[in-house]
Amino acid sequence: MRKLVTVRPPWFLLAAAVAIVAVGAGSRIVKHPEDASGAAAHAGLAALFPLVLGIMALAGEYRHRTVADTYLSTPDRARVLLQKFTVYTIVGAGFGIVAAGTAAVIVLAGADGGLPYATLAGAVAWNTLFAAIGVGLGALVRSQVAAIAGALAWLALVEGVAAELLGDDAARWLPFRAATALGGMPGAALSQGTAAAVLGAYALAFIGAAFAMRRRDLP
Structure with missing residues (x-):
């Protein structure tokens, strides 16, 4: 946690997240002042930035060759992973709270209705x-560039292609589709509760795979 608050990348990512939410929510309110929920849902889109930050947690150590020092100082790799997951998940929640707060301020300033609390809570969970x-x-991937590029490609392209091939009934269970449902984005095919369970299952799957492969040799 001390490292995260004393280096610049997390703060740059947080600033970018706030800017994305402010622009998206503000634009939605200007065009549709009655759609408070649609404007607030933009807080979920900030989740891209804690995703990138999470990838940097370990892939960044492999990139900068500091992972050997980390494992030498704490030989129990399970403990290292547990600490990484704990700290970065808390930071992700912080991103979500800041993003939701930004959207809430914009909604209160310009929307006709009240705050959509369920949408804002879903955005925090998404982040x-x-x-x-x-x-x-x-x-799992270890290469920071490959992991970030792969994640962005999945969100921007691969899942859309997969949805076309699989059909809407199957595509709604894909991670980004589930995330948008959790965040209250328009056109969601899952309830928020179901979407939270699905995205939580994906998170547990990645966590479990990381623990299962923690003993791989260092590059």
């Missing part, structure tokens, strides 16, 4: 779980 998934992905 939290994406941070955990990011840590697992970074631990």
